[in-house]
Amino acid sequence: MKEHQHQNDQELYQLEDEMKDMFSSYIVKTPTSQDTKALLAALQPAFNQISNEDLEEFQYEAKAPSLISQLKAQVSFYQWHFWVASTIIFIMLTLYTSSVDVSSAPVFYMFAIPLSMLVGVFYTYQTWNKQMRTIEGITPFPPALLLLSRMIIIFAMNLLFGLVSSIYLSFVMSQFYLLPFLLHWIAPAIFIFGVFAYCMMNKGVKIGFGMGLVSWIAIFIGTIMVRDMSYRLSISSSQIASIQGAMVILGILLLFHAFRRSLVLQSMEQ
Numbered sequence: 001m002k003e004h005q006h007q008n009d010q011e012l013y014q015l016e017d018e019m020k021d022m023f024s025s026y027i028v029k030t031p032t033s034q035d036t037k038a039l040l041a042a043l044q045p046a047f048n049q050i051s052n053e054d055l056e057e058f059q060y061e062a063k064a065p066s067l068i069s070q071l072k073a074q075v076s077f078y079q080w081h082f083w084v085a086s087t088i089i090f091i092m093l094t095l096y097t098s099s100v101d102v103s104s105a106p107v108f109y110m111f112a113i114p115l116s117m118l119v120g121v122f123y124t125y126q127t128w129n130k131q132m133r134t135i136e137g138i139t140p141f142p143p144a145l146l147l148l149s150r151m152i153i154i155f156a157m158n159l160l161f162g163l164v165s166s167i168y169l170s171f172v173m174s175q176f177y178l179l180p181f182l183l184h185w186i187a188p189a190i191f192i193f194g195v196f197a198y199c200m201m202n203k204g205v206k207i208g209f210g211m212g213l214v215s216w217i218a219i220f221i222g223t224i225m226v227r228d229m230s231y232r233l234s235i236s237s238s239q240i241a242s243i244q245g246a247m248v249i250l251g252i253l254l255l256f257h258a259f260r261r262s263l264v265l266q267s268m269e270q
Helices: 002-026 033-052 067-077 080-098 105-124 130-137 143-172 178-203 205-233 237-269
Strands: none
Touching: 067 143, 080 105, 080 143, 105 143, 105 178, 105 205, 143 178, 178 205, 178 237
16 A cells, blocks of 8 residues: 555656646746836836826716616516506506496596505515615615605506596596596695605605505595585585695695605715
């Protein structure tokens, strides 16, 4: 056994001697201080040329990501099955509403579209997941701004689908008045979205979702009560339109304050 081991060692030593001359040219010695000075002296003319040039063209200032760019980026967050499911829901809502009495049609849209918006935001809300929270935490936008951009996408989708559906109903239903019908569901949707966005930016996502849900329930119950009491209290359509207009204005103001708050959050993250 020892003889066999000794023979292997001798073979290794012989191989090392044979390869020594071949690998000697690849051995790099540690650079000395003189070598470093010589390298810097050789590069100094290039340094002088760069310092004399206008360096402004080489300067790059990173721009803060805008909400518009974030909206474009977040569209890809929603997969195809989300868009297909949303389209099917609105098709079902449209077909069902077209078969009911025209006076009851606004109630279905006022109930369904804000609810669809809240469910869509609930689907969007991923920050309860630790891994998702970690991923969103390293982005230029804080998680609240990511959710706000996704909320805007959900809101725009519901407005677009609702508008197309309302126009379709105006052709297939008799005595259908498009503008009052649109105002009947758009006003609550804008107000609920404004409440949600404002509370989310100032108090957190869960409180914002809760306040949006409470607003949706309160508006729906209040609308049913107003419909039942309109004949006894002689509430005119112009008064109802005034209330709806006030909801639109208040919702837009809340959205504006939420957007200003988002700018503050963005500056704090930079």
